[in-house]
Amino acid sequence: MGKKMTLLMFSGDYDKALAAFIMANAAREMDVEVTMFFAFWGLCILRSPEHMTTENKTNFEKMFGMMTPKGPEDLPLSKMNFSGIGKQMLLEMMDDDEAPHLTAFVEGARKKGVKFYGCKLSMEVMGLKKEELIPELEIETAHTFIQEALESDIQLFI
């Protein structure tokens, strides 16, 4: 039977998301099945500025939507972000080494057939609508995560 990896994407940090998507791409290249389950801040990675909506949202949900990152390139660093200056510096250093940005790794993961799950409860609490996130995202509960993780050879909380 094939090998499998399940990543619980909790943190919405640029650097941690980069590490996770680099792993997801590498695992797919090695023919490992990959599931990424997005919860809480992790859901911000899958937002896109073009698909934001404020329809049918409470005031708190609207405010929350405005205050949180709007897609991969809008995420802060987990450390030394310095209001974005630290992150800008890291991006320049990545460019110097011709390392792709997060968006490219997210696109790679989508093309390589990574499975994307969004946590139902997190989406309800944060007021995120399915149409605001990537189209292949399936909405599932924590039970689905546990089931996937039980069947996996690697599970990581990121």
Add this chain to the structure above:
Amino acid sequence: MGKKMTLLMFSGDYDKALAAFIMANAAREMDVEVTMFFAFWGLCILRSPEHMTTENKTNFEKMFGMMTPKGPEDLPLSKMNFSGIGKQMLLEMMDDDEAPHLTAFVEGARKKGVKFYGCKLSMEVMGLKKEELIPELEIETAHTFIQEALESDIQLFI
């Protein structure tokens, strides 16, 4: 043989603890054996304002006890806490969706038979006494965590 999950509860963040206890409850509902091993800041999740003591503590231990969160509802968010305003906002959003607070998930885990271990070294260093934490907590070393994790189908560092 039954399936098993072991969570290393390191971070004392409200949102991360919520994710962990939601998983613990879901896993128990699926008949998965669950062990939660609390170390460092994670121990603050199991404190209770009524059982705090300053007896036989050094001055540093007393100060540390005062500065750290005093139970589940006193924990900060890992992000956007804004001195508690961000957390209050999240709690209001959870109430709007009738999502239970952390305390309810901790109680659920206790009722469902999750095993609770406390890291001996962390408790000694932080000066936390057994009677300050939940009564079913067993005090164990890192070796016990490794043994439990080796026997588990899922292990996560949270």
Add this chain to the structure above:
Amino acid sequence: MGKKMTLLMFSGDYDKALAAFIMANAAREMDVEVTMFFAFWGLCILRSPEHMTTENKTNFEKMFGMMTPKGPEDLPLSKMNFSGIGKQMLLEMMDDDEAPHLTAFVEGARKKGVKFYGCKLSMEVMGLKKEELIPELEIETAHTFIQEALESDIQLFI
């Protein structure tokens, strides 16, 4: 066949690194094979002030090298660091309990035969040279991490 643990050392925090190295030492004492894969901030744990260099580095790499922690004892806490005061307090509390500092656990792990891998991409982006880190570090890609993790009984993202 023997048991195996693989730790992905992403965070460069003193408390998280301490937890990881305590686990690595405990696992080796239980005859578990241990691999630690250092990426991003985690690489700072393996720096040493005596082996720093600025040769063949871009200006950003030099700045980055100056702003990031220079070895185990220079790491901040993940919480309550308070510009180092919180960390100093934790160290005093550790001394009161005769708990060794991080450096001792790193040395223990090296003596006990833990395998050390450094993430190639992270080192290139951050401009870290092999000779700035511990000599037994082998430089590997994310594919090596996935391979090691697939063969492990425990995998944790720290």
